[in-house]
Amino acid sequence: NAGVTQTPKFQVLKTGQSMTLQCAQDMNHNSMYWYRQDPGMGLRLIYYSASEGTTDKGEVPNGYNVSRLNKREFSLRLESAAPSQTSVYFCASDWDGSYEQYFGPGTRLTVT
Amino acid sequence: EDQVTQSPEALRLQEGESSSLNCSYTVSGLRGLFWYRQDPGKGPEFLFTLYSAGEEKEKERLKATLTKKESFLHITAPKPEDSATYLCAANSGGSNYKLTFGKGTLLTVNP
Numbered sequence: 001n002a003g004v005t006q007t008p009k010f011q012v013l014k015t016g017q018s019m020t021l022q023c024a025q026d027m028n029h030n031s032m033y034w035y036r037q038d039p040g041m042g043l044r045l046i047y048y049s050a051s052e053g054t055t056d057k058g059e060v061p062n063g064y065n066v067s068r069l070n071k072r073e074f075s076l077r078l079e080s081a082a083p084s085q086t087s088v089y090f091c092a093s094d095w096d097g098s099y100e101q102y103f104g105p106g107t108r109l110t111v112t
Numbered sequence: 113e114d115q116v117t118q119s120p121e122a123l124r125l126q127e128g129e130s131s132s133l134n135c136s137y138t139v140s141g142l143r144g145l146f147w148y149r150q151d152p153g154k155g156p157e158f159l160f161t162l163y164s165a166g167e168e169k170e171k172e173r174l175k176a177t178l179t180k181k182e183s184f185l186h187i188t189a190p191k192p193e194d195s196a197t198y199l200c201a202a203n204s205g206g207s208n209y210k211l212t213f214g215k216g217t218l219l220t221v222n223p
Contacts (some may be wrong), residue, residue: 004155040215041215042199042213042214042215042216043156043199043201043211043213044213045210045211048210058210059210090155090156092155097203097210098143098144098203099144099161100144100146100158100161101146101158101211102158103148103155103156103157103158104155105154105155106153106154106155
């Protein structure tokens with residue numbers, strides 16, 4: 001089992017460009033999450049999907065959109081990247097929001 | 113608002129020198145307290161889940177304990193490979209599907 005996979009691993013964007021971060025899990029988990037991690041701020045939830053077909057905002061959703069493509073895949077889209085979105089992005093999944101979450105390896109994004 | 117505070121921010125130990133990391137939490141109706149290990153450039157790796165006060169979990173040199181207000185991660189006779197950032201997170205009944213993370217403790221174990 002690969003667990004949670006994310007692509008790409010690194011990305012550099014110019015201000016105003018758009019991109020989609022991809023995430024997939026092979027653990028048959030129902031819930032999936034997108035976090036960002038910044039120095040001194042800890043992990044902050046951007047969006048989550050409790051189950052296939054549903055998505056909800058987390059703590060810092062502004063400037064992002066998500067799509068739960070199917071049970072395995074959950075993508076995060078930046079429509080118009082800003083320098084404030086420079087961060088490391090992690091995708092995670094779990095059974096139903098009550099159990100431990102399993103994280104992917106992260107995407108390091110720099111917006112210039 | 114749910115809050116999770118970890119201390120110290122950084123801890124430097126000599127190999128074999130036991131110590132503890134603290135995680136204080138203020139949440140409405142704790143459903144689970146989680147400990148993760150994060151190595152540089154990698155995603156958090158799950159270590160333990162604790163559900164009720166008095167519960168303890170162990171894995172190799174690590175033992176996690178839980179009270180009604182805080183959790184401790186005890187590290188016994190650490191080795192250099194235990195060096196990492198340790199994250200604590202709480203899942204409360206008032207914020208289903210959402211984990212509140214602390215900022216982590218950076219542990220360095222010198223040989």
